[in-house]
Amino acid sequence: MSDNEMNNQKNTQTPDSITNSLDQSELALAVRSFLSTLDVNGESRLPQRAYLAVRHAIRHLQLPPGKTVLEREMAEILGMSRTPVRESLVRLETEGWVRLIPRRGFIVAPLVADDLQQIYEVVESLDGVAGRLATDRATHEELNQLEHLIKEQEIALERNDLLAWTDLDDQFHNYIVDLSQNPRLRGIVDSQSDQLYRARLYTIGYRPKPTHSVIEHKAILAVMRAGEPEAVRTMLQSHRYRARKEILEALQSMPPSPEETL
């Protein structure tokens, strides 16, 4: 009973797509490539797709700090209207990925030391408590999974594959947060710590080789196995703290950000 053969007598041209023939910029290509990944994973909801795509683009510096995110352009790239795009931007704003300048639009959160420090102060604390809870709640198999991740980190380091190591390091920490069995904590840490990824990418060649990191991971796992939650908390916190120092020092020793102008 599809009676849709009598409802198109007025739209000669949809006004919002006057801006068609968008230039195939690097951003558009990257976002579209990422989108197809989502299609495979069956993300059906449009706002969720937009959220993941924009977040991914920011995370990988394809949307550089300070850059304005135009709703219309994003909608065009993502093949949807402005509405779900805006919804995703509101969510990203709540999480701190973008800032809303009223009547101006959304800009990608700048990558400045002050901001990173704020994020680290949050993540260090939450990461610590997640480790404490995980120590109480993890099974032996889950701890073995952590050990496996550490081994992969060692391999990546031996190959000097810092990109792979970064991802594995993330996986290690995320997994611990998972083990805390606190979805709310998980959500906050996930979003906040992921915002540090940009800075890690950005400074990847300017930091010492993270051999110490693997050592500390091993120590943390050992104390988890020993069942000492409070010690795990402290260790994770100082582990993150050293990471913070290295990143901030690297940022200072580096040439100024490409979008320092904002």
Next chain:
Amino acid sequence: MSDNEMNNQKNTQTPDSITNSLDQSELALAVRSFLSTLDVNGESRLPQRAYLAVRHAIRHLQLPPGKTVLEREMAEILGMSRTPVRESLVRLETEGWVRLIPRRGFIVAPLVADDLQQIYEVVESLDGVAGRLATDRATHEELNQLEHLIKEQEIALERNDLLAWTDLDDQFHNYIVDLSQNPRLRGIVDSQSDQLYRARLYTIGYRPKPTHSVIEHKAILAVMRAGEPEAVRTMLQSHRYRARKEILEALQSMPPSPEETL
């Protein structure tokens, strides 16, 4: 140049306002009363008004746990369209105040022990780190302000005004978070801890009189003055932990939630 005298040949009645003559429910009255407060404070952006109004209604149990928040109805009450209302609901969902059931709508987050425990685990940790940072960053005058708040708490307790005490207790903790000078931390703690307010209201007659709380606040302030950040962190954390225990115990000893049905 108002040429709106020739465009109404089809809409006999605007479809979105068929639901006019909305019953003057308690919710509508409460929300409208709160709205006028915002007008005074000059909140010009509609989504922000909606955000504050809905959050306030949830916080004060006018929108009870489990209740569906109808976009159209809210829009009607707030005197705006669905668009800014939806935007506010997305933000509230990101913060955990409501849940989105796809194709069903937003419901007020249920008030169950499991959820409260998750919030407490987050807030205890962040509150602790905020106290640690505040100890390093607060001035003498700011510490005196804390002392003033404690005195007011004592007065409220003597009068057995538990509602006023609850607000003052909130102010005390919020102020410490302010002193951490970390806006991101502030935003997260603000939203999360404020979600506990519902539970505190709900259990207000079922908990022991919080005389110990004032004592602990005094102790915390003393250690802040002594300049021992790590001790402040520990104390705030266990302070919150006792609050958690009292709330959860009260919830269990109480009659089941009115919207337990969901």
Next chain:
DNA sequence: TGTTATGATTAAGAATACATAATATAACTT
């Protein structure tokens, strides 16, 4: 030549319109 109006353009803010899924209701068959 520099500065300030003024109009055109652009993009966000908000409202409305349309599409679709879910649910409630009514009709109908057995």
Next chain:
DNA sequence: AAGTTATATTATGTATTCTTAATCATAACA
């Protein structure tokens, strides 16, 4: 009368339209 199917209603999801503020270019003026 009970259950099943068809239909109507309702509310979300999404697109589109309309409005308004901000910016940019251009022109008028000092």
